[in-house]
Amino acid sequence: DAVVASNFIRNIIDEDARTGKWQGRVETRFPPEPNGYLHVGHAKSIHVNFGLARDYGGVCHLRFDDTNPEKESTEYVDSIIDAVQWLGFSWEKDGNAHLYYASDYFEKLYGFACLLIERGHAYVDSQSADEMRAARGSLTEPGKPSPFRDRTPAENLDLFARMRAGEFADGEHVLRAKIDMASPNINMRDPVIYRIRHAHHHRTGDAWCVYPMYDFTHCVSDALENITHSLCTLEFEDHRPLYDWFLDRLAEAGQFARPLPQQIEFARLKLTYAITSKRKLIQLVQEGHVDAWDDPRLPTIIGLRRRGYTPSAIQLFCDRIGVSKADSWIDMSTLEQALRDDLDPVAPRAIAVLDPLKLIVENFPEDGREPCSAPVHPHHPERGQRDFVFTRELWIERDDFTETPPKGYFRLFPGNKVRLRYGFVIECIGADKDADGNVVAVRCRYFPDSKSGTEGANTYKVKGNIHWVSATDAVAAEVRLYDRLFAEPQPDAGGRDFLQALNPNAKRTVRAFVEPSAGALAAEARVQFERHGYFVADRRDSAPGRPVFNRAVSLKDSWGK
Ligand code: ATP
Numbered sequence: 001d002a003v004v005a006s007n008f009i010r011n012i013i014d015e016d017a018r019t020g021k022w023q024g025r026v027e028t029r030f031p032p033e034p035n036g037y038l039h040v041g042h043a044k045s046i047h048v049n050f051g052l053a054r055d056y057g058g059v060c061h062l063r064f065d066d067t068n069p070e071k072e073s074t075e076y077v078d079s080i081i082d083a084v085q086w087l088g089f090s091w092e093k094d095g096n097a098h099l100y101y102a103s104d105y106f107e108k109l110y111g112f113a114c115l116l117i118e119r120g121h122a123y124v125d126s127q128s129a130d131e132m133r134a135a136r137g138s139l140t141e142p143g144k145p146s147p148f149r150d151r152t153p154a155e156n157l158d159l160f161a162r163m164r165a166g167e168f169a170d171g172e173h174v175l176r177a178k179i180d181m182a183s184p185n186i187n188m189r190d191p192v193i194y195r196i197r198h199a200h201h202h203r204t205g206d207a208w209c210v211y212p213m214y215d216f217t218h219c220v221s222d223a224l225e226n227i228t229h230s231l232c233t234l235e236f237e238d239h240r241p242l243y244d245w246f247l248d249r250l251a252e253a254g255q256f257a258r259p260l261p262q263q264i265e266f267a268r269l270k271l272t273y274a275i276t277s278k279r280k281l282i283q284l285v286q287e288g289h290v291d292a293w294d295d296p297r298l299p300t301i302i303g304l305r306r307r308g309y310t311p312s313a314i315q316l317f318c319d320r321i322g323v324s325k326a327d328s329w330i331d332m333s334t335l336e337q338a339l340r341d342d343l344d345p346v347a348p349r350a351i352a353v354l355d356p357l358k359l360i361v362e363n364f365p366e367d368g369r370e371p372c373s374a375p376v377h378p379h380h381p382e383r384g385q386r387d388f389v390f391t392r393e394l395w396i397e398r399d400d401f402t403e404t405p406p407k408g409y410f411r412l413f414p415g416n417k418v419r420l421r422y423g424f425v426i427e428c429i430g431a432d433k434d435a436d437g438n439v440v441a442v443r444c445r446y447f448p449d450s451k452s453g454t455e456g457a458n459t460y461k462v463k464g465n466i467h468w469v470s471a472t473d474a475v476a477a478e479v480r481l482y483d484r485l486f487a488e489p490q491p492d493a494g495g496r497d498f499l500q501a502l503n504p505n506a507k508r509t510v511r512a513f514v515e516p517s518a519g520a521l522a523a524e525a526r527v528q529f530e531r532h533g534y535f536v537a538d539r540r541d542s543a544p545g546r547p548v549f550n551r552a553v554s555l556k557d558s559w560g561k
């Protein structure tokens with residue numbers, strides 16, 4: 001139903017449809033490495049890959065690129081599955097689950113590597129890592145061939161089998177593709193395709209001590225799964241010749257039929273005031289700069305969820321930023337605005353007093369209860385009314401009262417009249433103070449014929465309109481006021497120490513009072529607190545009757561203003 005903007009990837013798919021290249025098939029994949037929690041950048045990739053498959057009647061595979069045993073775990077696998085499902089996507093098609101693990105291909109990958117060796121396309125190199133690095137050359141200098149480059153296939157096959165059998169220590173040998181040490185593209189200078197790692201793998205256990213490298217694993221996995229369009233981010237552009245080289249060699253050897261999967265690169269998401277590197281996110285969590293992986297300040301998908309983001313807000317954001325070949329920064333306000341636009345039409349309204357100050361209505365009876373109400377949603381009368389009561393003691397916001405009003409201040413000060421929204425007009429008559437001179441309560445008188453919605457209301461002309469809750473009926477709530485995690489737009493640009501850019505005020509917790517309708521909300525319900533913004537009942541800590549709210553986003557973009 002949403003209008004889908006075209007982009008260069010859709011143009012490629014449309015052209016393939018026209019020429020019949022894939023006979024109408026569109027098969028993509030989202031290939032995370034299970035070495036951390038997914039973040040908003042991955043959400044873009046998920047929307048691109050799963051979104052294209054959905055729109056073209058194809059399927060998108062979820063494939064774990066799990067070839068680095070030391071850094072990966074099932075905790076990460078599970079979290080990734082949850083995140084993709086929460087975003088609203090599925091890897092099922094016609095009753096088949098397209099959920100794959102690169103580690104399931106270890107035996108096949110090993111066989112393909114042997115085939116490359118037999119055909120003279122790979123060799124075992126026994127130089128040290130330092131020697132190999134030194135021999136790689138540079139952009140201006142060709143690399144130097146390894147002294148082991150001309151080992152015979154028989155010798156290589158034997159060494160590779162012994163590598164697999166565990167005869168050697170980590171780093172003693174590697175398997176390299178034999179391509180071109182003088183290539184202007186350094187990725188083509190005999191890249192490593194297998195290394196020795198005596199490490200326990202979260203799925204294959206101790207079955208392997210040689211592990212394939214990304215560039216070899218990725219293209220082979222795509223071909224094994226019949227992927228048509230292999231979408232990745234721009235930094236892999238220089239790896240595309242290698243992607244094609246491996247698949248061409250294996251196709252020549254009769255292993256894969258043409259057409260072979262096509263790698264297409266798009267710009268990665270860079271979001272201001274945030275960090276989208278799993279490594280740096282791990283650092284923030286492990287060093288305790290945030291509370292957990294789902295800390296609402298983090299741009300992880302579970303962090304966004306806990307912050308109050310909805311799958312549809314993230315969809316809207318991805319639609320708005322689009323897909324292109326040009327790297328650019330997206331402003332955090334684009335993400336925040338997508339959330340406002342998503343929640344505004346649906347979030348029920350309620351009142352919360354975040355910095356409570358007692359207001360005593362002197363001429364209102366001690367045990368009086370005057371019923372009041374307000375619409376659940378101002379544009380949806382069919383959603384009914386919220387009910388609450390007006391009592392002698394109320395809570396108002398501390399900054400809605402001042403003894404010394406600056407020019408243009410229309411809220412409460414001695415002698416001034418304001419409307420208590422959905423209630424009565426009151427006149428301030430003074431304030432109580434403690435021994436230090438702090439205001440501890442404000443005193444007022446109300447006008448019984450001024451109730452909102454009654455005829456008498458119109459005869460009162462007041463400029464100020466403030467919100468309130470009944471001190472007798474309101475529900476005490478913990479409210480976490482979140483702000484951006486970083487105080488600078490590009491916290492890690494140019495290799496800077498991003499910890500220096502942390503915003504120390506990104507989390508503030510207050511004791512608030514909310515109207516009864518909000519106090520009864522279920523965990524993860526979203527609500528607009530009038531004048532304050534959009535909030536979510538925390539999915540871990542909140543329960544009806546003892547609510548905990550997270551501020552998802554303020555009502556207006558006032559950042560830095
Ligand atoms: P990181 O550097 O944070 O570890 P990654 O690219 O190594 O990220 P992967 O798990 O390999 O993480 O990512 C899975 C997919 O998500 C890849 O196709 C990758 O290109 C894509 N992706 C990762 N980060 C972004 C981003 N910021 N914008 C768009 N796509 C991204």
Ligand code: MG
Pocket residue numbers: 033
């Ligand atoms: Mg990666």
Ligand code: MG
Pocket residue numbers: 278
């Ligand atoms: Mg990475």
